[in-house]
Amino acid sequence: MPVLQNRVGVALASLLLAAGCARDRASREAPPGGTVAQAETGAPAPARAAPSGAPPQFNCGSQQILELGPEVPPDFSQVVGQEDANCFAWQQFIALNWPESGMDGGTAGFGTPGDLEPVQWQTYMSTGQLFLPDGGAPPAWGTQARITDACLAEAGLSVAQARERLPLMVASKFAENFFPGSANQAFPFDGSPAWLGAPGDTNVWYDVKVNQPEYDYIVDAGLYNAANQLALVDSGVPVVLPQGAYQPAPGSVGAIELKSAWMEVANPSDARWNTYKLSPAVVVDPSTQRCRTATVALVGLHIIHATQSQPSIIWATFEHEANAPDQGADAGTGAWNFFDAACSPRTLTVPANCAADGTSTEVTVGCEPNVPPPYHIGDGCPGPVPIQVTRLTPIDPMAKRVNQLVQQNIATHFPDSVWKHYVLVNVLWSTNPSPSPTKPAKAPLPFAAPTPSGSVAIANTTMETYIQRTADFGQGPQASNCIVCHRNATLAGKTGIASDFSFVFGLAQGLPPSQAPSLKSMRLTPSEKAAVAHPPTMRRIIQ
Numbered sequence: 068m069p070v071l072q073n074r075v076g077v078a079l080a081s082l083l084l085a086a087g088c089a090r091d092r093a094s095r096e097a098p099p100g101g102t103v104a105q106a107e108t109g110a111p112a113p114a115r116a117a118p119s120g121a122p123p124q125f126n127c128g129s130q131q132i133l134e135l136g137p138e139v140p141p142d143f144s145q146v147v148g149q150e151d152a153n154c155f156a157w158q159q160f161i162a163l164n165w166p167e168s169g170m171d172g173g174t175a176g177f178g179t180p181g182d183l184e185p186v187q188w189q190t191y192m193s194t195g196q197l198f199l200p201d202g203g204a205p206p207a208w209g210t211q212a213r214i215t216d217a218c219l220a221e222a223g224l225s226v227a228q229a230r231e232r233l234p235l236m237v238a239s240k241f242a243e244n245f246f247p248g249s250a251n252q253a254f255p256f257d258g259s260p261a262w263l264g265a266p267g268d269t270n271v272w273y274d275v276k277v278n279q280p281e282y283d284y285i286v287d288a289g290l291y292n293a294a295n296q297l298a299l300v301d302s303g304v305p306v307v308l309p310q311g312a313y314q315p316a317p318g319s320v321g322a323i324e325l326k327s328a329w330m331e332v333a334n335p336s337d338a339r340w341n342t343y344k345l346s347p348a349v350v351v352d353p354s355t356q357r358c359r360t361a362t363v364a365l366v367g368l369h370i371i372h373a374t375q376s377q378p379s380i381i382w383a384t385f386e387h388e389a390n391a392p393d394q395g396a397d398a399g400t401g402a403w404n405f406f407d408a409a410c411s412p413r414t415l416t417v418p419a420n421c422a423a424d425g426t427s428t429e430v431t432v433g434c435e436p437n438v439p440p441p442y443h444i445g446d447g448c449p450g451p452v453p454i455q456v457t458r459l460t461p462i463d464p465m466a467k468r469v470n471q472l473v474q475q476n477i478a479t480h481f482p483d484s485v486w487k488h489y490v491l492v493n494v495l496w497s498t499n500p501s502p503s504p505t506k507p508a509k510a511p512l513p514f515a516a517p518t519p520s521g522s523v524a525i526a527n528t529t530m531e532t533y534i535q536r537t538a539d540f541g542q543g544p545q546a547s548n549c550i551v552c553h554r555n556a557t558l559a560g561k562t563g564i565a566s567d568f569s570f571v572f573g574l575a576q577g578l579p580p581s582q583a584p585s586l587k588s589m590r591l592t593p594s595e596k597a598a599v600a601h602p603p604t605m606r607r608i609i610q
Contacts, residue, residue, distance in 0.1 A: 125476040127154035127469065134158070135177060135480055137165035137187060141311035141320045142374040143381065149494070149518060153469040156383035156494045159370050161473075163188040163325070164344070164486060177477070178484030180341035183362075185231070188325050189346070191276040194571050195234070195609040197285065202292040202577020208282055214349055218358035218608040222349050233348040233363065235272035235329065236605045238262045238444060238451075259423050259439040262353075263454055263532050264432070265404065269331040270444060270451035271529055272350060272363060277571065280309045281322035285572075293559035293575040300564050305504045308567045312375035321373045324569060328367030328529040330404060335362045339402065342488040343387060349608065353444040353451060356606045366390055366404055367529035368489075371549070373567070378503045379514050380568050382495040382549035384527045388488050391528045394436065394457040405456035405528065410434035413452045421448035439533045445604050459535040460524045466491050493525045495549050503567070510565040511554040522546050 122136030130145035131154045139162040146152055164186045165177065176182070196212055197205045214222075214229050224232070239261040263271040277285075289295035290306065299306065311321025329348070332340055343364035350361045367390070370383045391405045392398040398408055414431045421442045422430055430441040436457040444451050462470075467490075474487040481487075499516035519525070525548040526535035538547040545551045553568040559575040566572040 123476075123480045125472075127151075127157070127472060131155070131158075133161070133473070133476075135161060135477065137162050137170050139163060139187075139320050139323070142313055143376045143496070144313065146496075149463075150465050150469060152381075152494045152496050152518070153466050153491055154473075155381070156370070156385075156491055157469065157473045159372065159383065160368070160385055160489070160491070161477075161486070163323075163370065176484070177481045178344070178486040180483055180485055181335070181345065183231075183345055183347050185346070186344070188276060188278075188323075189233070191278050191323075191325065192282050193234075193609070194275045194277065194574055195236075195607075197277065197282065198291055198571070198574040198576065200576055200607070202294070202575060205282075205286065205291055208279055213610050214358075215608055215610045218349065218351075218606075221358040222360050224349070224360065229349060231347060232360070233274065233329075233346050234608050235274060235348050235350045235361075235363070236608050237273045238270050238353060238605060239273065259533070260441075260443045261439060261533060262444050262451060263328075263405070263456070263529060264440065264451040265330040266407075266453055267331065267333050268450055268452055270353060271366065272329045272331075272348070273530070274327050274329070275571065276325050276327075278320065278323040280311075280320055281324065284309050284322065290572060291575055292577040294577045294579070296558045296572060296575060297560060297562065297578070300507045300558065300562060303506055305507045306558065306564075306566050306569075306572060307378075307503045308373040308380075308569060310373045310375045310378055310503075321375075322569075323373075324369075324371045324571065326369040326530065327365060328527070329363035330366050332362045332364050340364060341483070342389070342485055344485050351606050351608055353605070354449060356446050358608060367527050369527065369530065369549075371553075371568075377496055377500055379497055379500045379512070379550075380553075382525075382553075384492045384525065384530075384549070385489050386492055386527055386529060388490050391436075391456040391458050393461050394459050405454065405532075406436070407453065407455065410453075410455050415442065415449050415452070417442045417449055418447060421445075437533060437535060446606070454532070456528050456532055458526075458528050460526060462490060462492055463519070466493055492527055493519065493523075495519065495525055504565070507564045509563050510557045512565045512568060514550045514554055517548075517550060521548070521550075524548060 122134040124132050124134050127133045128151040130147055130151050133154060140155060140158050143155060146155055166182070167185045167187055167190050170187060192208065193212055196210070199205060211230055212234050214234050219226065219229055265271055285291055288299060290299070308322035312319055332345065335345060346363055348361045348363045349358055352359055366387045368385045372381045374381060387404065389402065389404055391403055398406060412431050412433045414429060416428060417430055419426050419428055423441045432440055432452050432454070434455050436455045437459065440454060442448060470490045477484050477487040496518055497514065497516045498518050501513045501515045524536045524546045531547060534547045536547055537544045538551055553570065556566045556568055556570045556573065558564045558566045558572050560578050
């Protein structure tokens with residue numbers, strides 16, 4: 068268990084968010100009044116020596132000691148402010164990105180450049196496997212995604228060769244959440260495409276995975292099937308994700324969902340990619356819909372974690388440091404993933420059904436940052452082109468300090484690690500969280516005492532590119548952040564029943580036609596309904 072240890076003594080116990088529930092290993096094993104780490108005063112804490120054979124440890128924030136090791140903290144422990152929350156998020160990030168081959172005490176390095184082996188969270192189950200098109204039962208936990216025979220043939224791969232490849236077919240983070248079957252549909256319901264173009268006329272790919280506690284919860288209750296979700300609601304039982312806790316069951320991690328963003332790498336041997344987590348993949352070419360192999364680099368990662376002290380979930384988001392410059396700042400001379408100082412507009416001829424407005428046959432992708440592309444990608448449409456991106460809300464100074472501290476400590480123990488080149492953007496949590504519902508409730512769910520303030524925009528440039536400052540989900544424009552979106556998550560169908568902040572439940576199939584959602588039930592304008600009714604789609608390659 069990662070050590071998240073009280074550093075200033077028992078006097079701070081009254082400040083803990085989950086007193087008695089979120090204790091660390093040290094506080095359970097040490098007697099009252101035993102040795103605790105002393106609080107630092109301003110300067111970054113140095114790396115600490117760990118017992119022989121134990122993961123390296125270092126002080127972080129006002130209350131915590133982090134480990135460079137594979138165990139995910141099950142709950143907030145000793146978190147009394149935003150700096151501690153940032154440290155907690157980093158502990159999750161470190162553990163979840165620990166190499167799978169080193170989970171049982173192996174000698175694999177943490178973030179070795181060029182390492183294509185999976186990390187811990189990559190062994191979790193994708194929503195493409197969990198929610199099948201017929202609403203059927205998913206495969207057993209640990210089953211690797213099986214790529215269709217036709218796709219394997221096009222990519223020139225055997226089943227064995229494809230076993231460790233990541234199948235990617237979703238070109239917009241929001242498509243899977245809101246309109247299953249459409250891989251690049253508009254967000255939020257405004258008729259605009261939402262894919263993100265990358266260098267080399269490729270696009271960013273997205274994937275969503277859940278950990279085993281969430282998988283077990285969904286499978287045990289049959290919630291992979293939409294009809295079973297409705298039956299649960301009819302019985303008066305709400306959907307409540309399993310919550311991690313240190314007590315009474317140490318190591319009960321709770322539900323974790325991860326949303327990842329990947330960009331294609333044309334030349335993996337280039338030294339530039341020694342700062343990225345790389346993975347082998349099979350992707351669907353957006354314009355031809357044929358499968359091909361690719362190497363992809365991780366550029367963005369959302370981590371959402373349901374815990375006992377944070378039943379309304381802890382929301383953390385990370386990016387690669389080279390994604391995009393701050394808006395208005397000097398972009399420097401280095402290469403950015405999604406910003407080109409020498410950008411030139413690109414004009415393309417498109418079929419009318421591919422255009423965002425449904426009528427144009429010629430569109431131009433300009434150089435103004437953070438503007439949604441004017442056409443869809445997908446079957447029969449042109450391929451992607453690069454999109455200009457800048458960060459509209461600079462990373463908070465406190466997050467920057469924690470980033471520097473953690474990066475320095477990673478570099479101390481793993482000098483070449485790719486993970487020292489990733490940054491925490493922000494963490495959203497609650498100082499007085501709303502309790503989980505005791506009966507089915509309509510969305511949106513309440514989220515009390517958001518920290519940072521609900522007026523603070525939180526956006527990952529690879530996943531909320533086009534809504535970095537404001538978003539409107541039917542309650543009027545609000546500062547864009549995780550909860551503004553996820554509090555509207557519902558079960559499949561037309562009930563509007565909340566799904567505990569998770570959109571994955573909306574992917575379930577298996578409803579009778581009379582209960583299935585329709586365009587008529589959606590609050591869309593006629594033009595928006597037309598865009599949703601006939602969007603270009605991406606081919607499904609998981610069987």
